[in-house]
Amino acid sequence: MRYKPGHKDDARGRVLAAAGRGFRKNGYAGIGVDGLAKEAGVTSGAFYGHFKSKESAFDAAVAAGFEGLRSSIVRRRAEDGEAWIERYIDFYLDERRTCDLGEGCALQTLTPEIGRGGSHARALYEAGMKGVVAEVASGLSRVPEAERETRAWALLSLLAGAVTVARAMADDGTGRQVADAARMAARKLVLATPG
Numbered sequence: 001m002r003y004k005p006g007h008k009d010d011a012r013g014r015v016l017a018a019a020g021r022g023f024r025k026n027g028y029a030g031i032g033v034d035g036l037a038k039e040a041g042v043t044s045g046a047f048y049g050h051f052k053s054k055e056s057a058f059d060a061a062v063a064a065g066f067e068g069l070r071s072s073i074v075r076r077r078a079e080d081g082e083a084w085i086e087r088y089i090d091f092y093l094d095e096r097r098t099c100d101l102g103e104g105c106a107l108q109t110l111t112p113e114i115g116r117g118g119s120h121a122r123a124l125y126e127a128g129m130k131g132v133v134a135e136v137a138s139g140l141s142r143v144p145e146a147e148r149e150t151r152a153w154a155l156l157s158l159l160a161g162a163v164t165v166a167r168a169m170a171d172d173g174t175g176r177q178v179a180d181a182a183r184m185a186a187r188k189l190v191l192a193t194p195g
Contacts, residue, residue, distance in 0.1 A: 012050045015040040019051070020061040021102035024109035028058055028117065059124055062114070065106025066128025073135045084139060089186045092159045093179040097166045107132070108160045132156065140190055151189055158186050 018040030022031045031039075033054050037047040051057040076091075077084045096105050106128075114125040136152035143151050162182030166175040 015050045016060055016064055019057045020065055023058055023061050024104050025102040028113045059121055062110055062121060062124045065110055066132060069106055070132045070135050077139045085190050089183055093183050097163045097179050108163045142191055155186055155189055158182055
């Protein structure tokens with residue numbers, strides 16, 4: 001049977017997306033190759049046709065997750081202009097707080113896994129984070145240029161931490177309270193002038 005051009009790349013993309021969902025939902029230690037293959041709707045053998053190991057799939061999921069985050073910031077900036085940062089803060093603290101973990105942001109869902117991982121995963125994570133920070137910093141037009149990178153690091157840390165804490169609350173009202181407090185702090189961080 002002949003496949004059309006790009007079939008293998010498309011299949012790998014689908015397996016990678018499913019592996020990313022599996023890692024975000026279950027953590028690295030909480031899912032094996034069989035579970036990742038099941039998430040992708042393929043056999044374990046087909047999974048190994050795309051990734052040589054669970055670790056290589058995790059590395060690819062981390063890189064893809066951070067590229068997706070960076071791309072979403074680029075799109076948000078293009079669509080929303082000067083208001084992008086306020087809308088992004090709202091989006092992150094609302095939708096990313098309440099969506100299924102499998103669809104969550106790599107920043108919030110994969111960070112704890114990286115802390116337990118090896119040096120290669122940490123290097124991929126750091127490179128991905130630096131790309132995201134650079135994109136956020138370049139869009140902080142109301143912040144003095146010398147402070148943009150520092151505030152971008154602080155903003156991303158605040159958002160990811162707030163979503164993690166809010167998700168852990170038994171009561172959704174308390175989770176919203178956490179998100180609202182973080183929203184206020186995040187806006188002060190990126191909209192306030194130095195002083």
